[in-house]
Amino acid sequence: MVKEKELLRVEDLHKSFPGVKALKGINFQVLSGEVHALVGENGAGKSTFIKCVMGVYKKDARSGGIFVENKEVDIHNPDQAMKLGLGAVYQDVMMARHLTVAENFFLGKLPHKAGIIDWRSAKKNTDKVLKELEIDVDSSSILGDLSIAKQEMVAIAKMYSNNCKVAIFDEPTALLSTEETDILFSLIRRLRDKGMGIIYISHRLEEIFELTDRITVFKDGTYVDTVRTEEVDEDRIIELMVGRSVEDMYGLNKPSRGETVLEVRNLSKKDVFEDISFDVRKGEIFGMFGLVGSGRSDIVSSIFGAEKPDSGTVLLNGSEINCKHPGDGISRGIGFLTEDRKHTGLFMELSCRDNTNALSYRKMSRFGVISRKKEAQNADAFRDKLRIKTPSMGQLTKNLSGGNQQKVVLSKWLSNDSDLLIIDEPTVGVDVGAKVEIYKLLESLLHQGKSILMISSYLPEVMGLADRILVVSEGRQMGIVEKNAYSLGNFDDEQKFIKLASGIV
Amino acid sequence: MGIGKSITNKINQTLKRSRNSSRSSVIIVAVVLVVLMFYLALSSEVFLSYGNLFNLFRSTSIYGVIAIGMTFVILTGGIDLSVGSVVGLTSILTTMMIKNGMPLFLSIVIAMAAAVTVGILNGIIIHFGKVPPFIATLGSMTVVRGMIKLISDAKMITGLPKEFSDFALKASLGLPNLFWIWLLVILVSWFILTRTIYGRNVYAIGSNEESARLSGISISRNIVYVYATSAFLSGLAGIMLASRLASGIPTAGSGYELDAIAATVVGGTALTGAKGGVLGTFLGSILLATIRNGGVLLGINPFILEVIIGLLIVVAVIAQRGSK
Numbered sequence: 001m002v003k004e005k006e007l008l009r010v011e012d013l014h015k016s017f018p019g020v021k022a023l024k025g026i027n028f029q030v031l032s033g034e035v036h037a038l039v040g041e042n043g044a045g046k047s048t049f050i051k052c053v054m055g056v057y058k059k060d061a062r063s064g065g066i067f068v069e070n071k072e073v074d075i076h077n078p079d080q081a082m083k084l085g086l087g088a089v090y091q092d093v094m095m096a097r098h099l100t101v102a103e104n105f106f107l108g109k110l111p112h113k114a115g116i117i118d119w120r121s122a123k124k125n126t127d128k129v130l131k132e133l134e135i136d137v138d139s140s141s142i143l144g145d146l147s148i149a150k151q152e153m154v155a156i157a158k159m160y161s162n163n164c165k166v167a168i169f170d171e172p173t174a175l176l177s178t179e180e181t182d183i184l185f186s187l188i189r190r191l192r193d194k195g196m197g198i199i200y201i202s203h204r205l206e207e208i209f210e211l212t213d214r215i216t217v218f219k220d221g222t223y224v225d226t227v228r229t230e231e232v233d234e235d236r237i238i239e240l241m242v243g244r245s246v247e248d249m250y251g252l253n254k255p256s257r258g259e260t261v262l263e264v265r266n267l268s269k270k271d272v273f274e275d276i277s278f279d280v281r282k283g284e285i286f287g288m289f290g291l292v293g294s295g296r297s298d299i300v301s302s303i304f305g306a307e308k309p310d311s312g313t314v315l316l317n318g319s320e321i322n323c324k325h326p327g328d329g330i331s332r333g334i335g336f337l338t339e340d341r342k343h344t345g346l347f348m349e350l351s352c353r354d355n356t357n358a359l360s361y362r363k364m365s366r367f368g369v370i371s372r373k374k375e376a377q378n379a380d381a382f383r384d385k386l387r388i389k390t391p392s393m394g395q396l397t398k399n400l401s402g403g404n405q406q407k408v409v410l411s412k413w414l415s416n417d418s419d420l421l422i423i424d425e426p427t428v429g430v431d432v433g434a435k436v437e438i439y440k441l442l443e444s445l446l447h448q449g450k451s452i453l454m455i456s457s458y459l460p461e462v463m464g465l466a467d468r469i470l471v472v473s474e475g476r477q478m479g480i481v482e483k484n485a486y487s488l489g490n491f492d493d494e495q496k497f498i499k500l501a502s503g504i505v
Numbered sequence: 506m507g508i509g510k511s512i513t514n515k516i517n518q519t520l521k522r523s524r525n526s527s528r529s530s531v532i533i534v535a536v537v538l539v540v541l542m543f544y545l546a547l548s549s550e551v552f553l554s555y556g557n558l559f560n561l562f563r564s565t566s567i568y569g570v571i572a573i574g575m576t577f578v579i580l581t582g583g584i585d586l587s588v589g590s591v592v593g594l595t596s597i598l599t600t601m602m603i604k605n606g607m608p609l610f611l612s613i614v615i616a617m618a619a620a621v622t623v624g625i626l627n628g629i630i631i632h633f634g635k636v637p638p639f640i641a642t643l644g645s646m647t648v649v650r651g652m653i654k655l656i657s658d659a660k661m662i663t664g665l666p667k668e669f670s671d672f673a674l675k676a677s678l679g680l681p682n683l684f685w686i687w688l689l690v691i692l693v694s695w696f697i698l699t700r701t702i703y704g705r706n707v708y709a710i711g712s713n714e715e716s717a718r719l720s721g722i723s724i725s726r727n728i729v730y731v732y733a734t735s736a737f738l739s740g741l742a743g744i745m746l747a748s749r750l751a752s753g754i755p756t757a758g759s760g761y762e763l764d765a766i767a768a769t770v771v772g773g774t775a776l777t778g779a780k781g782g783v784l785g786t787f788l789g790s791i792l793l794a795t796i797r798n799g800g801v802l803l804g805i806n807p808f809i810l811e812v813i814i815g816l817l818i819v820v821a822v823i824a825q826r827g828s829k
Contacts, residue, residue, distance in 0.1 A: 326720065327723065344715045344719055370702060
């Protein structure tokens, strides 16, 4: 093994915003050839820390220094950080979606001869890097046509080609399937073996234990501890993060299953999914598991009315429904929490109050005129009930953390008093504390006699919470597995689900 | 600056209650406006005279009404370039019908119906035809202008009854009639945008159309409503203009779309949608008019004035982004 060399050291970093001390004395170190996890609940200061290191924010004057390979540096902007060998891959890949991979690679510095772009060399050099990192992408394809996972890998390769020494990954797997995550991990390991230092931020502790060598924990803007991954377990990390130990997160106290609420019979949509049949009963969490692109979101969208199926019937409480647009689903008491809250769930530029009430204006208005009192009452009630952390519900939604944004989306659907709640990836990008709260909320909904149809690509979650799990693979129904047929944490059972979802019977 | 400060405070308080208007932008515009008015009051004796202010408010009212409609459109993330042509349309239609002996009220109703039809068609083309608003309304702007010239044979219509032209000249309770109309439009629009379901839908669609669709908001209906609202208000402005000029002019309203967009944007409404409101547009309209008026009073070269106004539009947008 190469002798571990220190690549980046941060000493006593402070960062204040008007009225808030976001970072209070952070220490951090990355060695060459290590994957170093950075964990903490939302609001712990991870993102602020990264932005200080990358030169997006200016650190407070009283801070200690930032050292790159033992030399103190003063980073003013991301460009400079890049030149020093620091690179970051953000949650949503920020590149030019309409251009080719090769163009993206050389954006702003395309090779040219006398002002005429040398496409051949651009393509050749791009292919070389992609090949070296064993990334299966054609450099002449349009970036936007690639899957999110591939786009992410292109971003990583680009960073690598810029002689990056320390690579920062901020929730890179949030939008990836299990399969894609594995491919990403092997890429990260390859980078590590080439002597890079990796900073890895994720809410998924399983990933952190699979991938990283050391873990640093932040809490409320302070540095808690750095530990060797092999010397701790999940419970210990959660304890460090939240300051209390989390008992079995998935252990919900559910009511007994009641009558059938939703029946889906032979639902099909050409080239997307076919012959899907299942039913959801009162008081249960019905799970749906499948890889990204398996058609699972399209199936539930078709029930709700956001997509049109070609054939099949949907019955709600025994009578056939045919939702042609989302308004139909909503008026029949179906709620649909989409997987991408930023793009299909929230109104980021509007207040939490407006988001919470978006579905309920009819109830709180007369002749189209909305009662402000009722609006405020409803929003405040949900803030208290779901413990949404915001100074006021008038706050713009984009200023909230992921977990709190998710609570706002939940408030929107709960305001409408939906009897059947379809939740697609309810805890993506949500920290452990908020996750537990969301699970407890689901529990109380079940006790109110509601039913939940939950999609999750995160196996422990769906195995832990659901009463039954429907597995889909490439639009085909692979079977419904009852809870007593598997146990949480059993490796063989997990493998069984993954095989089913991959279409291997 | 004690008075200036107390005015800003007052505006601030009012705005705290109006929820969706982006407060900081509106305050910036308000402060700039107050400072400018102080300066003009000190450096020109005429500025604060009743006659000057009367004219200022009367002439602002016409494009101010259009700008309010434009605000609805821009809040959804769209744009309406056809407003100037709709001004011309109602101005010609109303005056032609009056001239041919049709009752005043009926003439106005028919002209307004034609205007709203243009707006509805804009909305339909944009939503169902999936044509970008810029292109769709650029098209209807040209089509409508051509139709006006066909109908009127590109000739001015004059010799209108006095009762029609007197309306714009006269005042009620000391303020120009046209200004009263504008105030009424602002008040009603403000109420619609902040207190009604339709208003909330406008902001929701501007913020995120897909989220809005999945929340059961009918995108098609609201988009059509919004362009119809804009056309309705432009049509109203066309009749106000015809009354003020005591004639129907085929080229009336040309270029008004740009004034309306400028007032809206200077007033803090973001072209990307969901941010802003009619109070900002009101202040933006007054600010632009005051600069023009002040320039004339101070004898500033009108060409230089044009340069200043152009720069102001750009600076206003940059300042608002900075204040975010």
